Amino acid sequence: xxxxxxxxxxxxxxxxxxxxxxxxxxxxxxxxxxxxxxxxxxxxxxxxxxxxxxxxxxxxxxxxxxxxxxxxxxxxxxxxxxxxxxxxxxxxxxxxxxxxxxxxxxxxxxxxxxxxxxxxxxxxxxxxxxxxxxxxxxxxxxxxxxxxxxxxxxxxxxxxxxxxxxxxxxxxxxxxxxxxxxxxxxxxxxxxxxxxxxxxxxxxxxxxxxxxxxxxxxxxxxxxxxxxxxxxxxxxxxxxxxxxxxxxxxxxxxxxxxxxxxxxxxxxxxxxxxxxxxxxxxxxxxxxxxxxxxxxxxxxxxxxxxxxxxxxxxxxxxxxxxxxxxxxxxxxxxxxxxxxxxxxxxxxxxxxxxxxxxxxxxxxxxxxxxxxxxxxxxxxxxxxxxxxxxxxxxxxxxxxxxxxxxx
Amino acid sequence: xxxxxxxxxxxxxxxxxxxxxxxxxxxxxxxxxxxxxxxxxxxxxxxxxxxxxxxxxxxxxxxxxxxxxxxxxxxxxxxxxxxxxxxxxxxxxxxxxxxxxxxxxxxxxxxxxxxxxxxxxxxxxxxxxxxxxxxxxxxxxxxxxxxxxxxxxxxxxxxxxxxxxxxxxxxxxxxxxxxxxxxxxxxxxxxxxxxxxxxxxxxxxxxxxxxxxxxxxxxxxxxxxxxxxxxxxxxxxxxxxxxxxxxxxxxxxxxxxxxxxxxxxxxxxxxxxxxxxxxxxxxxxxxxxxxxxxxxxxxxxxxxxxxxxxxxxxxxxxxxxxxxxxxxxxxxxxxxxxxxxxxxxxxxxxxxxxxxxxxxxxxxxxxxxxxxxxxxxxxxxxxxxxxxxxxxxxxxxxxxxxxxxxx
DNA sequence: TCTCTAAATTTAGTGCATAAATTTAGATGA
DNA sequence: TCATCTAAATTTATGCACTAAATTTAGAGA
Numbered sequence: 125x126x127x128x129x130x131x132x133x134x135x136x137x138x139x140x141x142x143x144x145x146x147x148x149x150x151x152x153x154x155x156x157x158x159x160x161x162x163x164x165x166x167x168x169x170x171x172x173x174x175x176x177x178x179x180x181x182x183x184x185x186x187x188x189x190x191x192x193x194x195x196x197x198x199x200x201x202x203x204x205x206x207x208x209x210x211x212x213x214x215x216x217x218x219x220x221x222x223x224x225x226x227x228x229x230x231x232x233x234x235x236x237x238x239x240x241x242x243x244x245x246x247x248x249x250x251x252x253x254x255x256x257x258x259x260x261x262x263x264x265x266x267x268x269x270x271x272x273x274x275x276x277x278x279x280x281x282x283x284x285x286x287x288x289x290x291x292x293x294x295x296x297x298x299x300x301x302x303x304x305x306x307x308x309x310x311x312x313x314x315x316x317x318x319x320x321x322x323x324x325x326x327x328x329x330x331x332x333x334x335x336x337x338x339x340x341x342x343x344x345x346x347x348x349x350x351x352x353x354x355x356x357x358x359x360x361x362x363x364x365x366x367x368x369x370x371x372x373x374x375x376x377x378x379x380x381x382x383x384x385x386x387x388x389x390x391x392x393x394x395x396x397x398x399x400x401x402x403x404x405x406x407x408x409x410x411x412x413x414x415x416x417x418x419x420x421x422x423x424x425x426x427x428x429x430x431x432x433x434x435x436x437x438x439x440x441x442x443x444x445x446x447x448x449x450x451x452x453x454x455x456x457x458x459x460x461x462x463x464x465x466x467x468x469x470x471x472x473x474x475x476x477x478x479x480x481x482x483x484x485x486x487x488x489x490x491x492x493x494x495x496x497x498x499x500x501x502x503x504x505x506x507x508x509x510x511x512x513x514x515x516x517x518x519x520x521x522x523x524x525x526x527x528x529x530x531x
Numbered sequence: 532x533x534x535x536x537x538x539x540x541x542x543x544x545x546x547x548x549x550x551x552x553x554x555x556x557x558x559x560x561x562x563x564x565x566x567x568x569x570x571x572x573x574x575x576x577x578x579x580x581x582x583x584x585x586x587x588x589x590x591x592x593x594x595x596x597x598x599x600x601x602x603x604x605x606x607x608x609x610x611x612x613x614x615x616x617x618x619x620x621x622x623x624x625x626x627x628x629x630x631x632x633x634x635x636x637x638x639x640x641x642x643x644x645x646x647x648x649x650x651x652x653x654x655x656x657x658x659x660x661x662x663x664x665x666x667x668x669x670x671x672x673x674x675x676x677x678x679x680x681x682x683x684x685x686x687x688x689x690x691x692x693x694x695x696x697x698x699x700x701x702x703x704x705x706x707x708x709x710x711x712x713x714x715x716x717x718x719x720x721x722x723x724x725x726x727x728x729x730x731x732x733x734x735x736x737x738x739x740x741x742x743x744x745x746x747x748x749x750x751x752x753x754x755x756x757x758x759x760x761x762x763x764x765x766x767x768x769x770x771x772x773x774x775x776x777x778x779x780x781x782x783x784x785x786x787x788x789x790x791x792x793x794x795x796x797x798x799x800x801x802x803x804x805x806x807x808x809x810x811x812x813x814x815x816x817x818x819x820x821x822x823x824x825x826x827x828x829x830x831x832x833x834x835x836x837x838x839x840x841x842x843x844x845x846x847x848x849x850x851x852x853x854x855x856x857x858x859x860x861x862x863x864x865x866x867x868x869x870x871x872x873x874x875x876x877x878x879x880x881x882x883x884x885x886x887x888x889x890x891x892x893x894x895x896x897x898x899x900x901x902x903x904x905x906x907x908x909x910x911x912x913x914x915x916x917x918x919x920x921x922x923x924x925x926x927x928x929x930x931x932x933x934x935x936x937x938x
Numbered sequence: 939t940c941t942c943t944a945a946a947t948t949t950a951g952t953g954c955a956t957a958a959a960t961t962t963a964g965a966t967g968a
Numbered sequence: 969t970c971a972t973c974t975a976a977a978t979t980t981a982t983g984c985a986c987t988a989a990a991t992t993t994a995g996a997g998a
Contacts, residue, residue, distance in 0.1 A: 134984080134985090135543075136542075136543065136984090136985060136986080137984080137985065137986095140985085140986090155945085156945075156946080157944085157945070165986085165987095166986070166987050166988075167945080167946075167947095167987095168946095168947085168948095168986075168987070168988085169985075169986060169987080171946070171947085172985090172986090197942075197943045197944060197995085197996065197997090198942085198943040198944025198945055198994085198995080198996085199943075199944055199945040199946060199992090199993055199994045199995070200944085200945075200946095200993095200994060200995065201944080201945055201946085202945080202946075284862070284893075287763060339769050339770040355762075355767050355768070355769060355774065356694060356768070358765075360762050360767070361762070361763070361862075362746050362762060362861055362862025362863065362893075363746040363862050363863060363864040363893070363895070364862060364893060365862070366859070366862030366892075366893045367762065367860070367861060367862045368860065369859050369860060369862065369892075369893070370859070370860070371859045371891065371892060372783070372855070372856035372857075372859040372860055372890070372891070375783050375784040375785070375852065375855075375856060375890065376779070376782050376783055376784070377782040377783070377784065378782070445782065448779070448782075449779035449782060450779075450860070452773070452776050452777070452778045452779040453774070453775065453776060453777070453779055453857070453860060453861075454769055454774060454860075455691070455768075455769025455770050455771060455772070455773030455774045455776065456769065456770060457770040483779070483782065484778065484779070485773075485776075485778060486769075486770070486771065486773045486776070488770075541953075541954090543953090543954065543955080544953075544954065544955095547954090547955090562976085563976075563977075564975085564976070572955085572956095573955075573956055573957075574976080574977075574978095575955080575956070575957085575977095575978085575979095576954075576955060576956080578977070578978085579954085579955090604964085604965065604966090604973075604974045604975060605963085605964080605965085605973085605974040605975025605976055606961090606962055606963045606964070606974075606975055606976040606977060607962095607963060607964065607975085607976075607977095608975080608976055608977085609976080609977075
């Protein structure tokens with residue numbers, strides 16, 4: 125009589141294996157006893173899963189069992205270490221002006237980062253795939269990592285992406301389904317797609333100021349406003365990926381459109397110049413309003429320039445309305461402002477905290493992201509790692525070397 | 532050596548048992564073979580779970596195996612039937628003006644419905660519990676069902692309720708945590724709390740026009756606007772239950788507040804009267820603007836009265852803005868207008884369908900609820916049934932009779 | 939060398955499932 | 969009447985994943 129096992133039974137093993145990997149990631153060297161405490165499983169189970177994870181290439185067992193002399197009595201514990209370099213993932217951010225790729229190891233440590241500006245819109249699918257290919261190849265080379273070691277690639281795009289990873293309403297130039305297929309077929313990589321603001325939310329919860337926060341809004345607030353929303357720790361997508369779209373702001377009093385902080389800083393700064401006011405901005409941009417950047421306006425405000433400060437004041441009012449409206453409907457614990465302007469926007473926080481309660485009965489905590497420009501590609505790394513960890517028994521370093529051996 | 536089984540292993544049985552119950556609910560008489568097809572489980576498993584469910588009082592096995600002559604060959608199948616009357620649940624809607632209770636059997640069939648108007652606000656917790664008790668008792672008596680057969684009670688309130696079932700920001704008069712505890716202790720019932728609009732969303736997906744819809748917004752649109760949101764089939768709550776709050780509409784152009792359809796129908800109808808226009812409304816309300824109701828305005832519009840039609844036109848524009856804004860952010864497949872005015876609001880649909888695309892790039896389908904005034908208590912029934920089905924192995928008819936025998 | 943100890947291993951048993959062989963209840967027809 | 973047919977139930981043999989308790993083991997120290 126042959127075998128036959130319920131898929132539901134095998135699922136238990138998958139769940140426990142994922143839990144073990146998650147417990148080990150970032151924990152350094154661990155013993156069976158520690159894992160028992162972390163997972164609630166029995167020693168027999170923990171050890172058997174460890175043995176399997178070693179076989180699959182996820183873990184390495186250390187030879188020198190007695191470690192840094194932290195304990196001495198009894199039989200020495202077997203010591204396992206998560207093998208950070210067993211495989212790698214790639215996170216890619218396809219922004220409006222540039223494309224960024226990060227190669228990271230299994231601990232999520234970035235090994236290399238490559239950024240390349242865009243040349244044109246509306247290039248054919250194959251060329252788009254080529255761009256993605258070449259930047260990925262460059263990042264891999266820079267990281268000193270083989271393309272065969274890549275277990276998953278996550279790509280962030282500035283367009284709605286459905287829960288299933290499909291871009292159904294291809295805004296601007298990026299119609300990604302083809303690309304996904306092409307890249308996947310070329311390298312055998314698993315390619316995931318996700319909205320850029322959603323990835324920023326994952327990044328912020330992973331390494332930013334939203335650690336442990338389950339109800340979170342992250343606003344990408346550079347030139348345009350976009351938002352990624354986590355509810356009970358889950359990303360929201362809606363029917364075709366539009367959850368978090370902010371177009372309704374067009375009709376909100378005192379907001380009127382979805383332009384972001386950088387856009388309005390520049391616009392209002394130029395208005396101040398045009399008004400003929402006496403302001404430091406004139407010096408900063410060399411007298412040419414077209415040369416004025418958001419950065420200059422922030423700097424002027426910081427240095428006490430009245431025109432700059434007035435811009436900041438208007439900005440805080442405007443953003444308070446934006447955050448107030450979304451917080452009413454979504455009721456997050458925390459709203460994080462992210463993107464290229466996040467760092468400069470930190471000075472806006474006190475004023476925003478003051479005004480947001482005028483627009484919602486459930487004011488959230490406010491923060492700015494410290495993750496900088498790479499937040500989306502970092503979120504893509506987390507997204508890819510999540511996928512790999514969930515599928516660790518099917519998608520693993522050992523399966524890679526088998527492929528290599530077979531190919 | 533004694534036993535010891537992983538909780539994760541037992542979980543498989545629970546999941547399969549729930550799946551079996553869900554497959555049987557509403558299916559009438561079923562055989563093992565049919566259940567194999569419905570659940571994907573093997574015959575041995577299906578039969579063993581059936582035997583267990585019979586033991587727990589969920590199912591009954593029929594004696595006369597050969598049914599209505601639909602087939603004849605082979606060994607007669609054992610035939611099981613879900614015992615609708617094995618236990619019951621109560622769904623309660625605590626509205627602004629009245630409280631409604633429905634007692635239903637395990638098939639979700641309402642056995643009785645009782646409505647009672649409110650007398651006062653701000654009654655002490657014990658009295659509130661007494662009101663709930665007495666209306667529940669009345670509904671049980673009317674249904675001819677014993678209080679001992681109740682497996683769960685779900686209560687809908689017009690206030691934010693967190694995922695854990697706690698009312699953290701007790702709007703108006705209902706601070707329900709006490710009540711939950713009191714009722715639970717008096718009868719040993721499991722008492723669940725949920726927001727009324729969320730329950731309406733469950734009802735609409737269960738028996739309304741949203742069957743099979745996973746991304747859904749249901750708007751309670753009577754005197755005040757409220758919304759319940761399902762994303763990927765899950766109710767959204769946010770940090771303290773505020774997800775779906777519409778207070779941001781205060782600042783949306785052409786909306787300005789959260790008053791509902793009934794409110795504005797009455798208000799605008801009175802404006803028409805005050806303007807001295809020649810309108811049927813004057814006859815309908817007997818010349819007294821204070822006596823004018825939303826219902827009269829709808830009727831006048833239906834009969835072609837110009838003033839009434841003008842109100843409908845304004846209403847469609849206003850609601851298009853409301854639905855457009857929420858649809859932009861939430862991206863539902865379908866928006867259902869529910870509550871007491873739903874039936875009258877059906878005539879608004881074509882105009883709203885025309886205008887909604889002006890306010891969102893992702894216009895949803897629109898519908899009005901046919902579930903009438905009882906939509907919240909019906910949703911509470913579904914909520915309670917969901918809870919019972921998820922916990923069918925722990926919370927079951929046999930455990931009830933055991934309690935009775937022990938007590 | 940003996941003892942102690944904490945951890946690993948081994949052994950026994952449970953729960954939940956599958957799959958294949960066998961039995962069974964009834965219908966049918968020689 | 970009784971063998972035959974059939975679809976379903978049962979029985980039997982396994983597999984997998986886990987727990988729990990008994991036993992062994994690797995090193996430290998008296």
